[in-house]
Amino acid sequence: MKEISSLIAFRPDVRVVDATLRDGGLVNDFYFTDEFVKALYLTNLRAGVDYMEFGYKGSREIFEESKFGKWKFCKDEDIRAIVGENATDLKIAVMADVGRCDYKTDIIDRADSPIDMIRVATYLNTIPASVDMIEDADRKGYEVSCNIMAISNIREGDLAVALDILGQTPVKVLYIVDSYGAMYPEQIARLADTYLNAAAKYGKKVGIHAHNNQQLAFANTIEAVGDGVDWLDATYASMGRGAGNCAMELLLGFLRNPKYNVYPAIRFIDSHMNRLKEEGVVWGYDLQYLMTGLLNQHPRSAIQFTKEKRKDYAEFYREVVAQD
């Protein structure tokens, strides 16, 4: 059993990362109004959130600019239009996907950018490419994290090799990413143990990014923080791909560090997130995501089911079991 003190006291090393624009952008193709983004920025400041992820540094070679909102690309000038010089304690992060980011040209020196952290996202088979991106971002002066996606499909032996490679890079944070929402808290505890051992060896921090397919995104996040994981991703009203993420309002309510406040989160959800839902943007736990999570499948078929406004859940179950 964990020490009860961890529920009463707090660990000052914890960092809360707001991923609403980035993971939520996958739901609405990154079409957020500037008014929304400014209100989100102010909310993060008031709530005591440590990092705000604005979106992706997506390749304009691969993705047509006209087909997405601006946070798919996170140009420095667009960020600056929201945050100015960002003379605050809130740091700015963007995600750079291996194979989907022209980082050599699109990421400039940190000294000239409003961005503080590059979050490199990789699958296991692209770890070497992620190393190049980590080193590039580090040379340019950024803090760097590395998100190893789809962790529920990775064998322990391969994970150990990946952590060993990443440990030798200048990366600051190694992220557990349960892309499929397939993991139970007991499994998170084991993964955290593996990550934390590698992190201790190489002087890194560990983070978690959870999905809510089985209503466990928050539970897995607080399991991880109880195990010693410091970097916690969350999104307002759980907005994120498919079943969404760990809810910021749950996480801020849980954390005991007095610098975090839940009330600004509730106000923002009341005034902005619920309006998105009323406008027809759909995300969050539903049966189709439970099914892909349970079967440890990529949520793409469940997202398609949602997009098509299908309601034949039992038929969908037969389909995904057949694909398994």
Next chain:
Amino acid sequence: MKEISSLIAFRPDVRVVDATLRDGGLVNDFYFTDEFVKALYLTNLRAGVDYMEFGYKGSREIFEESKFGKWKFCKDEDIRAIVGENATDLKIAVMADVGRCDYKTDIIDRADSPIDMIRVATYLNTIPASVDMIEDADRKGYEVSCNIMAISNIREGDLAVALDILGQTPVKVLYIVDSYGAMYPEQIARLADTYLNAAAKYGKKVGIHAHNNQQLAFANTIEAVGDGVDWLDATYASMGRGAGNCAMELLLGFLRNPKYNVYPAIRFIDSHMNRLKEEGVVWGYDLQYLMTGLLNQHPRSAIQFTKEKRKDYAEFYREVVAQD
């Protein structure tokens, strides 16, 4: 860390209790159609559920029969109209609330009843009255459980006394009931330890009944089962008072005993539970329940907020904090 074997193997002592009619009945005043109840019964049979709770044995002195559906009272003939002689492995349970049940007259001998188990529900201050009900039900031949409600407001010293009193009765199962949805998995682990020690001393089993105010009903339930708790309450589509309960479909997906099947649950939700929602019956996780859970308050103000179809969440937060 828990043994990984608990996630791969299974404990044959686990019992799944469907509380849909009973806790869900609190949402719609127990107005379920016979067709719904029959389909639920067949679903439980197919899904391998162990117990089906039909509702309350509510006092007709206290509650007007004309104001509720029949499952507020669970007359034997009404149950029999659904299950016949119930020549199945699925056992039938009803709840008897201390102070709201005329158990001496309304609960007849088990030999003449379709009911197998009486679930006595009590607050800490009515433990002596619950003992009388437990002994009455035992004398009449029933299995008996005792649900100690609002556990998040009970001090450890008082709980120890309560468990010691109940341990000396013929009760079979002692239930952890997180009525306010206020508990985190780490706290459930500690409570489970307290209950399991008392249970071992007196030869009892331990159960859990969780609420979803902080999206932790399922997480707390699987935390408990990992700790050695055997009796697990769940409801289809989480239907239950306020934020609802541990979702049956999540629990059946998690349990590894091959006697449990998730597909009948998905079919039932598809064909029946979603229809209830479309008809306007409202339950489940929402911000107002997060707030009362976080503040460890009874959900009544949040239920009222829901009934009034209010959407001013930030104002509600100010109200509940002021009450705190």
